[in-house]
Amino acid sequence: xxxxxxxxxxxxxxxxxxxxxxxxxxxxxxxxxxxxxxxxxxxxxxxxxxxxxxxxxxxxxxxxxxxxxxxxxxxxxxxxxxxxxxxxxxxxxxxxxxxxxxxxxxxxxxxxxxxxxxxxxxxxxxxxxxxxxxxxxxxxxxxxxxxxxxxxxxxxxxxxxxxx
Numbered sequence: 001x002x003x004x005x006x007x008x009x010x011x012x013x014x015x016x017x018x019x020x021x022x023x024x025x026x027x028x029x030x031x032x033x034x035x036x037x038x039x040x041x042x043x044x045x046x047x048x049x050x051x052x053x054x055x056x057x058x059x060x061x062x063x064x065x066x067x068x069x070x071x072x073x074x075x076x077x078x079x080x081x082x083x084x085x086x087x088x089x090x091x092x093x094x095x096x097x098x099x100x101x102x103x104x105x106x107x108x109x110x111x112x113x114x115x116x117x118x119x120x121x122x123x124x125x126x127x128x129x130x131x132x133x134x135x136x137x138x139x140x141x142x143x144x145x146x147x148x149x150x151x152x153x154x155x156x157x158x159x160x161x162x163x164x
């Protein structure tokens with residue numbers, strides 16, 4: 001097993017803990033696990049890793065969802081998000097904003113697709129657009145900043161381990 005898969009699993013565990021403690025409202029909660037899903041894929045941008053991280057991330061968020069019937073939408077949205085993230089990671093040119101942009105897009109795709117799947121399967125407590133504006137967009141903006149910070153910290157930690 002590659003070391004990066006182990007790191008991805010550890011990142012998902014951290015995301016799971018944060019997802020567990022973040023309170024929900026309107027049956028929804030900010031999804032900080034996406035931050036760690038994105039970083040796990042950026043460290044190993046391969047489809048196999050993305051599918052694994054997406055499936056595991058979906059299962060973990062399904063375990064802690066506060067949305068009634070949100071288990072399957074969580075799994076579906078994380079797999080879709082992981083595939084979008086790996087596509088972006090492989091196809092966007094290197095730049096200082098790449099990590100931020102991928103996180104922003106990934107979080108938005110995750111939230112929008114979760115709401116769509118939940119709407120189709122169980123319905124929503126308030127209109128789709130209200131949840132998109134009040135939960136998904138703020139989460140995407142927060143995750144963009146958090147992902148940038150955590151990604152830099154992970155890279156610094158990896159560098160320190162390699163030189164030790």
